[in-house]
Amino acid sequence: MPSRARWDRHMSGLRTDRLRYTAGGRMIVDGIDITAPAGAVTAVLGPNGAGKSTLLRLIAGVLTAQEGTIAHDGRELRGLSRRERARRIALVEQEWTEADGLTVREIVELGRIPHQSWLAAASSDDEGIVEESLRRTGADVFADREASTLSGGERQRANLARALAQQPQLLLCDEPTNHLDVHAQLSSLRLLRELAADGLTVVSALHDLNHAARFADHVVVLDGGVVCAAGPPAEVLTPECVQRVWRVSAEVVEHAGHPVIVFGEPEDLSPEV
Template identity: 45%
Template sequence: MNGPGSTGTAPAAAAPATDPGAALHLRVEDVTYAVAGRPLVDGVTLEARPGESVGIVGPNGSGKTTLLRCVQGVLRPVSGRVLHDGADTARLSVKERARRVAAVPQDSGGGFGLTVRQVVAMGRSPHKRFWEGDTARDAAYVHEALADTGGAALADRPFDELSGGEKQRVLLARALVQRPALLALDEPTNHLDVRHQLDLLTLVRALPATSLLVLHDLNLAAYFCDRLYVLAEGRLVADGTPEEVLTEELLAEVYGVRAEVRVHPATGAPTVVYLPPAAPPTVRRAVPPTAAEGFTTGATEGAR
């Protein structure tokens, strides 16, 4: 484990007051998902033990988001199984899945005129009957989740007026009030400045819930995740601890980059230092045709 409680020293965070539900054991067994016969995820197997933070990394278009949506139950694999504490998610109702899993998507979507407080309160829906209103307990969960994510001052603002980073924090607050056993986060640090990236991932690590995170920043993944799974073209190409996975050879093969992997002197986590390409890219600039090739300026046209 490279994050809090391991060889490094992460930003301290108290356990959130929202007190999410107990962590679940996630198993993804040989999952394939295809569109028009083309596999976007191809025979992937992974595991996240209760309370672990597990990262999914890989280049753009490698199937990370698709795999995460299969874990959530939003997409149905064409083969393979997703198990939550041994229960096949294909046999669970939508509401039961929502009680177990909360998602923080890449795209915040629209707020439909709702305030931040109302958007966060929607996270309580899986725990209610259709006609039930919000209770004092629900209001307390919302208040605490906004405080935990640094969004208390945003509570009465229209969601649609927020910046991308503010929306991301609100969506995490909505996930927290679901009290999930599994958090599925798709590039949760998108739109966030450095401080809020660290705050968000430190908060996620402090939760008792199991967390599955799609991340692009390999150094954040190395520090905050217990284990990493690397996807390329829909296939699993490597898995293990960050120390086992993040090698210079893998970075060259999967990402096509030159890099050195070092041990961070303060945290002990692997740190990727990117190097310039061996040969600089060739930049081709279009050369405008000459007058002899039939090109005339506006001034020349006017003189004719």
Template identity: 50%
Template sequence: MSGAGLRADRVGRRADGRLILDGVVLAPETGSTVGVLGPNGSGKSTLLRLLAGLLTPTAGVVTLDGTPLGDLPRRTVARRLAVVEQQADTQVELTVADVVRLGRVPHRRAWTAGSADDERAVREALGRTGLADRAEQPWHTLSGGERQRVQIARALAQEPRELLLDEPTNHLDIHHQLDLLALVTGLPVTTVVALHDLNLAAMYCDELVVLSAGRVVAGGAPGDVLTEELIAEVYGVRAAVSREGPEQRPHVRFLGTLG
């Protein structure tokens, strides 16, 4: 598959003889936010890891500007793609600024000190994520929501063009969920984010892709994808879907399980 940006062309993944993903196509518009939805075990995290080059597809190909990820130097990929996984932890005594500086590693030669450009990128990432006043605070003293924000700052310090996030709102309270997604979707990058919450996905994503048992069962604008029929089919629950706000985004109200 040719074309600018990050693309997945009919990618599949098998592990231990089991088919985890099958024929997934993903081609985000530059600068858009694509939400990946689906129940546990549907393949969301595997797809994110394939897009990041952390796993290799057993079928199909993931490309960056038309070149297969596997044909590109790891450092080249790391300069373009930033990944925020579900939870990050460290036993090392690091400050917030130290963690964010890790995002500059792909831009430096081994064993060299950070440059003025590196420090500028770190300062900008801290400022954009509202962490400038926390720069010297020890990482281990932060709350879960603050740690997620630091991980996004680390990703921004990479100065990526594509940002991949695996369920970044897990374990956050509602305020921090909204805050974090508003931050992410306001960034000038192409974003692919795996989410559990259908209403958050409807509020913040330009496009949705729904996985079920490793296959794409729906894709498109939130209003076209989040129907009562699809929610029943994929999640096994009854729901009422209404339209709210000036953009008439879908809002899902759950009514109970099927059967």
């Protein structure tokens, strides 16, 4: 898919500059500069351990970088209060946050808390936003079930619905297709595109390169905590890039206007004797 809009320094969206994060004496994110345009889906790609999840958690404020800046629509995010940040940013993580005793609807209602005054009850507007979030993610069909009864895929959809209920300007998704069947994967990715078309800045870590090639406008490839390539999928996801980063031979063909990556044999990862 052609990039809907190439990044320009005057455009709105997300920008990180010289972002650096160390944990346990190990450099996880090493001076990362990325841009993610508003009104587009940006896919963050890379092998396991490349720093994708850490990057999203730094942007969301779950982790704090030792160096660098993070700005959205020109505003530095690290100076925001937790409440202001929750009104602007929603993060859908891979791991399920325990919510024993809560129904799916109650979990999604938690997304409205940043927009409510401390003592006010939920309004009819809040209720409408919750119901629409459930519907858009397909979680409405199990909205009255308790969290403990959900499958992995249902939990993913409930988490995404809670994030939508926040009405964020910046949506961060860490492997949003994890645990989902093929139909649900494609539906979730199509929803991310619809949200971007509504003007959101959408940044999603993905493992499936063909999902990124089909649904993303912009891709950022990480390896070892650094950016090795960024740009439109057709320009970045080349056989050379796949071989260098994922150590797998590949051929890129076009199908229905999208690049499709056909994988060959992986390099031998066994240690030398």
